[in-house]
Amino acid sequence: MATLELINLSKRYGKSVWGARDVNLKVNDKEFIVFLGPSGCGKTTTLRMIAGLEEVTEGRVLIDGEDVTDMPPRKRNVSMVFQSYAVWPHMSVYENIAFALKLRKMEKSKIDKIVRDVAELVNISEYLERFPRQLSGGQRQRVALARAIAVKPKLFLMDEPLSNLDAKLRVRMRTELKAIHHKTEATTIFVTHDQSEAMSMADRIVIMKDGKIVQIGTPDEVYFNSVNVFVAGFIGTPATNFFEMELKREKGEIFLVHPSFSFKLNGQLLTYLKDYNKDRLIMGIRPESIQINSGNAVFREKVLVVEPQGSHQIVAIELNGEIIKIVAPSFPKYSPDETIDISFDEERIMFFDIETEERLKIK
Numbered sequence: 001m002a003t004l005e006l007i008n009l010s011k012r013y014g015k016s017v018w019g020a021r022d023v024n025l026k027v028n029d030k031e032f033i034v035f036l037g038p039s040g041c042g043k044t045t046t047l048r049m050i051a052g053l054e055e056v057t058e059g060r061v062l063i064d065g066e067d068v069t070d071m072p073p074r075k076r077n078v079s080m081v082f083q084s085y086a087v088w089p090h091m092s093v094y095e096n097i098a099f100a101l102k103l104r105k106m107e108k109s110k111i112d113k114i115v116r117d118v119a120e121l122v123n124i125s126e127y128l129e130r131f132p133r134q135l136s137g138g139q140r141q142r143v144a145l146a147r148a149i150a151v152k153p154k155l156f157l158m159d160e161p162l163s164n165l166d167a168k169l170r171v172r173m174r175t176e177l178k179a180i181h182h183k184t185e186a187t188t189i190f191v192t193h194d195q196s197e198a199m200s201m202a203d204r205i206v207i208m209k210d211g212k213i214v215q216i217g218t219p220d221e222v223y224f225n226s227v228n229v230f231v232a233g234f235i236g237t238p239a240t241n242f243f244e245m246e247l248k249r250e251k252g253e254i255f256l257v258h259p260s261f262s263f264k265l266n267g268q269l270l271t272y273l274k275d276y277n278k279d280r281l282i283m284g285i286r287p288e289s290i291q292i293n294s295g296n297a298v299f300r301e302k303v304l305v306v307e308p309q310g311s312h313q314i315v316a317i318e319l320n321g322e323i324i325k326i327v328a329p330s331f332p333k334y335s336p337d338e339t340i341d342i343s344f345d346e347e348r349i350m351f352f353d354i355e356t357e358e359r360l361k362i363k
């Protein structure tokens, strides 16, 4: 059990490539933190600096308040689980889990108890005598997890541990990992580029881009209060629809004008733009915040395609050369070429500065 603090943590490769830059983060005891971001954004680099596998260029790493920045990995008492479940092929599952405990010269009976307890926790009790080659990918990843849990680390560091698994198993393992975390209560940092994995597992998500943290928040916070266009576009499937809008101010009223539609802002939305003095902005609307045939139409358009999902349907329209996606209830069914009325759930419209792409907030 431990807290983790990263202070201005930076890693430079060579003269000018920053793998991570000025990363500041406080992780609470027992928290499940997910580092999320596109390929190359610095997730792995940051994780490896926490583990001690990567030399720090600037900044500090504190585990339980202790500065471990210059401490070798084995002394930090952290366990790392990788994408390529690095289990030892020549050892049985039992031996894999027991190995690190034997190195610690622990009593045989004590080791036996830990191995069996941990194996039960991750649901591999029946495979203890097998060798890794006799296991499926998911089972092998559970062995890697068991091995990491057995040493009772202060911190769990996981680098895309589910990405080698097939889609169905991945989703199941998310739930299992969350349940295991609930039982072990070990502070965990989990790296992924899969936003739905992050949303479903994290207590808090750390969203990274170009080596820097862009936003830290609970899944709901990053979804409903995305700080900029990048976060609003990265979190959620289908992705947020963005429209570049022109502002027309007339007699104290503001109209938002798009090449294909326009609408007048009501009192509530006006408050967001009170201090905004540019003549363009970016409007973001999530697919479930666009309504079909519900009255108050902002415009009419023909359906391009419909993607049935069982629990709901995704209706796509084309507007000015861009595809707009709408999440609608499964019924009524829509079909291509049908003309539909489109309206917006105004409370959910997001406005972003045209230049900085930062979310406009009520001051």
Ligand SMILES: Nc1ncnc2c1ncn2[C@@H]1O[C@H](COP(=O)(O)OP(=O)(O)OP(=O)(O)O)[C@@H](O)[C@H]1O
Pocket: 013, 014, 017, 018, 019, 020, 037, 038, 039, 040, 041, 042, 043, 044, 045, 046, 193
């Ligand atoms: N050993 C290295 N030498 C030079 N540049 C590196 C090295 N390792 C990483 N980088 C660069 O640092 C940046 C961050 O890489 P990092 O592996 O942390 O990203 P990531 O977010 O984990 O990406 P992915 O999801 O693809 O693993 C990238 O631009 C990468 O090219």
